[in-house]
Amino acid sequence: MKNVLNYSYYPGCSLHASGKEYDESARGLFKALKIGLQEVPDWFCCGATPAHNVDELLSLALCAKNLELADAVEGDLAVACAACFSRLKTTQHKLGENESKRKQVEQAIDAKVSLEKPVKHLLEILARDFGLERLHKAVSKPLNGLKIAPYYGCLLTRPPDVPQLDCTEAPTIMEQVLEATGAETVPWSHRLECCGANFTLSRPGVVLKLTGDILASAKRAGADCLVVACPLCHGNLDIRQKEIEEATGEEYHMPVFYITQLLALACGVSPNKLGFGSMIVNPMPLLKEKNLI
Amino acid sequence: MKNIKNTKMELSQETMNVGFIKKVEALSGSSVRRCFQCGKCSAGCPMRSFMDHPPNRIVRLIQLGQWERVLAGRSIWYCASCETCSTRCPNKVDLAAIMDALRKLSWDADGPSKESYVQLANKLFINNIKQYGRQYEMRLAAVFNVKSGQFLKDLMLGPKLLSKGKLKMFHSKNKNLAEIEKIFSRIEEMRKKGDAP
Numbered sequence: 001m002k003n004v005l006n007y008s009y010y011p012g013c014s015l016h017a018s019g020k021e022y023d024e025s026a027r028g029l030f031k032a033l034k035i036g037l038q039e040v041p042d043w044f045c046c047g048a049t050p051a052h053n054v055d056e057l058l059s060l061a062l063c064a065k066n067l068e069l070a071d072a073v074e075g076d077l078a079v080a081c082a083a084c085f086s087r088l089k090t091t092q093h094k095l096g097e098n099e100s101k102r103k104q105v106e107q108a109i110d111a112k113v114s115l116e117k118p119v120k121h122l123l124e125i126l127a128r129d130f131g132l133e134r135l136h137k138a139v140s141k142p143l144n145g146l147k148i149a150p151y152y153g154c155l156l157t158r159p160p161d162v163p164q165l166d167c168t169e170a171p172t173i174m175e176q177v178l179e180a181t182g183a184e185t186v187p188w189s190h191r192l193e194c195c196g197a198n199f200t201l202s203r204p205g206v207v208l209k210l211t212g213d214i215l216a217s218a219k220r221a222g223a224d225c226l227v228v229a230c231p232l233c234h235g236n237l238d239i240r241q242k243e244i245e246e247a248t249g250e251e252y253h254m255p256v257f258y259i260t261q262l263l264a265l266a267c268g269v270s271p272n273k274l275g276f277g278s279m280i281v282n283p284m285p286l287l288k289e290k291n292l293i
Numbered sequence: 294m295k296n297i298k299n300t301k302m303e304l305s306q307e308t309m310n311v312g313f314i315k316k317v318e319a320l321s322g323s324s325v326r327r328c329f330q331c332g333k334c335s336a337g338c339p340m341r342s343f344m345d346h347p348p349n350r351i352v353r354l355i356q357l358g359q360w361e362r363v364l365a366g367r368s369i370w371y372c373a374s375c376e377t378c379s380t381r382c383p384n385k386v387d388l389a390a391i392m393d394a395l396r397k398l399s400w401d402a403d404g405p406s407k408e409s410y411v412q413l414a415n416k417l418f419i420n421n422i423k424q425y426g427r428q429y430e431m432r433l434a435a436v437f438n439v440k441s442g443q444f445l446k447d448l449m450l451g452p453k454l455l456s457k458g459k460l461k462m463f464h465s466k467n468k469n470l471a472e473i474e475k476i477f478s479r480i481e482e483m484r485k486k487g488d489a490p
Contacts, residue, residue, distance in 0.1 A: 013428035018459045042469045045427045049374050050418035054400040057489055061476050104489045108479050158376035168380055194339040194375035202414035210339055278457040
């Protein structure tokens, strides 16, 4: 295992706006763990779901361009957003096995595509490169007593041959990382279900139904809070939670944390630097109750 | 449902539209013909209840040459690309990729689908990339509301997100924006020449 870890970093669009607490806490956590993180200069949007939905070539070209830009920065590419992660990995996968698509993309970006740099989700870096044992040792404020429902959503694990982060139908990487901090994770039914993703803009009714089911399942399992690793899942679970409560008559008040927020808290990063204030469902009462702040 | 039961389907070499099947297979890189209708895709589909045709029926309709019904319906636009179907298919039919191919065919033809909001959202999202290089969530939501005529949609959410710093009023363009513009224009050029789908 390497002692000094350095990564190039692709935050993605959401982490500069609606998911800024994910960016803040990821940087805070990596700094505390002494892992280097250097943002790729002038990266572009990966195209996300809308681009591949209607224009595969555009989607592949945008990601290939980003991979080219990332080559200028040293270290494997660390990606925070599950959707960006999925698109970049899909691009590497498709262009690696399909000669004619690769040629089209090369023509579109007017450069050779470079597929060598490993693309890694933050979870992968924490659990595998850094390692659970070291992570456990770095914990100065154990999250004892916190019952967490870890939510994977779609794109961290599916389809099987693309992200290769963990088992597709029964992943445990989030549980392992969270349990290294002393937190308790609950077994629950909806951890791999879709939250409705970008229908939040076009058809919010879809999100109210799908995300509503996820919240209900987490509550049934006795969780205090949800933990996510995707800004879109976060937006749906956190920002739309009040609307879901109004529509269903259920009360959740369930804080939705980015995994890096809780890990950073456990590793001694000041709570003021973790963006708790910008979450819509206020996490402070829960954190106070559990003596974590 | 009623429509489907009452519509007589005549099968022949012509009505099977094998050309369309091949087009979808080439675009998606997945077999359409291998599907044997086990229904596992529809069983796991989170969006099934919002669709007019469930995922397995989409494949069946295409196999039978009934692609016009697929493209005219709203199912393809209600697919969330969650990849559950492709993950679970016992025959390795990559249905999520087939959905992408069908949307592209409908999109390129400026298709007759009843679902316009999802298409509008996609269009604005891609336009944002072209204009700014990155997503600009505030503009995306505002323009969507205006163009879809839903001026009051999520009205209470905007100020709340702004006060939490989750929406930015102003957005800076990428310094290297010209490179993205070139990618868009090269792709357009390639398509004109028939070098790319």
